[in-house]
Amino acid sequence: MSAPPLLAVEGLSCRFGGLLALNNVSLAVQEGEIFGLIGPNGAGKTTLFNAISALTTPSSGQVLWRGQPIRHPRPDRLSRLGLARTFQNLRLFDSLSVRDNVLVGLHRFAASPLAAGLLGTAGVRRRQRQLEQRALELLALVGLEDGADLAAASLPYGERRRLELARALATEPRLLLLDEPAAGMNPAEKNDLCELIRAIRDRFDLTVMIIEHHVPLMMRLCDRLAVLNFGERIALGTPEVVRHDPKVIEAYLGSPR
Numbered sequence: 001m002s003a004p005p006l007l008a009v010e011g012l013s014c015r016f017g018g019l020l021a022l023n024n025v026s027l028a029v030q031e032g033e034i035f036g037l038i039g040p041n042g043a044g045k046t047t048l049f050n051a052i053s054a055l056t057t058p059s060s061g062q063v064l065w066r067g068q069p070i071r072h073p074r075p076d077r078l079s080r081l082g083l084a085r086t087f088q089n090l091r092l093f094d095s096l097s098v099r100d101n102v103l104v105g106l107h108r109f110a111a112s113p114l115a116a117g118l119l120g121t122a123g124v125r126r127r128q129r130q131l132e133q134r135a136l137e138l139l140a141l142v143g144l145e146d147g148a149d150l151a152a153a154s155l156p157y158g159e160r161r162r163l164e165l166a167r168a169l170a171t172e173p174r175l176l177l178l179d180e181p182a183a184g185m186n187p188a189e190k191n192d193l194c195e196l197i198r199a200i201r202d203r204f205d206l207t208v209m210i211i212e213h214h215v216p217l218m219m220r221l222c223d224r225l226a227v228l229n230f231g232e233r234i235a236l237g238t239p240e241v242v243r244h245d246p247k248v249i250e251a252y253l254g255s256p257r
């Protein structure tokens with residue numbers, strides 16, 4: 001029997017008052033995949049990420065992690081399971097340094113009060129140095145090692161996006177959810193980010209779910225994609241399949257008269 005998918009969404013619906021933001025959406029993401037989520041504005045993409053990461057409670061349906069329903073999901077529990085995400089509207093600690101923003105992501109590896117008692121002061125200091133070293137390695141990976149001491153707020157927008165990526169990676173996720181990580185970047189920066197995401201997937205053996213509006217870029221980056229429109233999953237498959245799906249063409253171009 002084949003292993004269950006890393007993540008599966010089954011019959012997920014999310015209602016906000018009279019609006020059905022997600023309508024009975026199902027999909028499964030296999031370990032190691034780069035899985036894309038596309039669709040027009042307001043299609044429900046971020047809502048799907050919010051439901052997966054326990055920031056929104058679905059009206060019905062469930063989310064499975066390696067075949068098991070996630071019971072009483074809470075963002076901190078999901079982080080321990082191995083789920084990390086970035087946000088469409090960046091959520092950095094602006095007044096903290098770039099390095100400290102990554103250290104926030106590393107906090108669960110810091111010495112607990114109990115471990116600190118066992119390690120002693122020298123041990124705690126050594127652990128802290130290791131974490132700082134790890135933060136610098138992650139910053140180097142996203143090309144931000146020179147800005148480690150700057151305030152996060154002082155970085156240009158594209159670099160702030162990469163910082164959020166480094167912070168998400170710090171939690172050592174198995175599944176990384178990226179909500180429009182290339183928003184506000186120019187075409188060259190978007191291409192670089194694409195390469196970086198692929199390199200990160202390969203290096204950490206990660207699974208990635210990504211939302212991005214630039215369809216040609218998604219077609220190049222993703223192994224498979226799902227297309228949402230008005231809360232419904234209207235297509236699912238390889239870029240080749242999705243590209244030629246009449247429903248997708250209609251959603252993006254409007255129905256032919």
Ligand SMILES: Nc1ncnc2c1ncn2[C@@H]1O[C@H](COP(=O)(O)OP(=O)(O)OP(=O)(O)O)[C@@H](O)[C@H]1O
Nearest residue numbers: 016019021039040041042043044045046047048088
């Ligand atoms: N907390 C909420 N309360 C009420 N309505 C909401 C809430 N969150 C999302 N919505 C609505 O649900 C719909 C889907 O929103 P969502 O943010 O998931 O879309 P999206 O596909 O991510 O769009 P975009 O590409 O613009 O980011 C929209 O109509 C939005 O206004």
Ligand SMILES: [Mg+2]
Nearest residue numbers: 045046047088
């Ligand atoms: Mg969104």
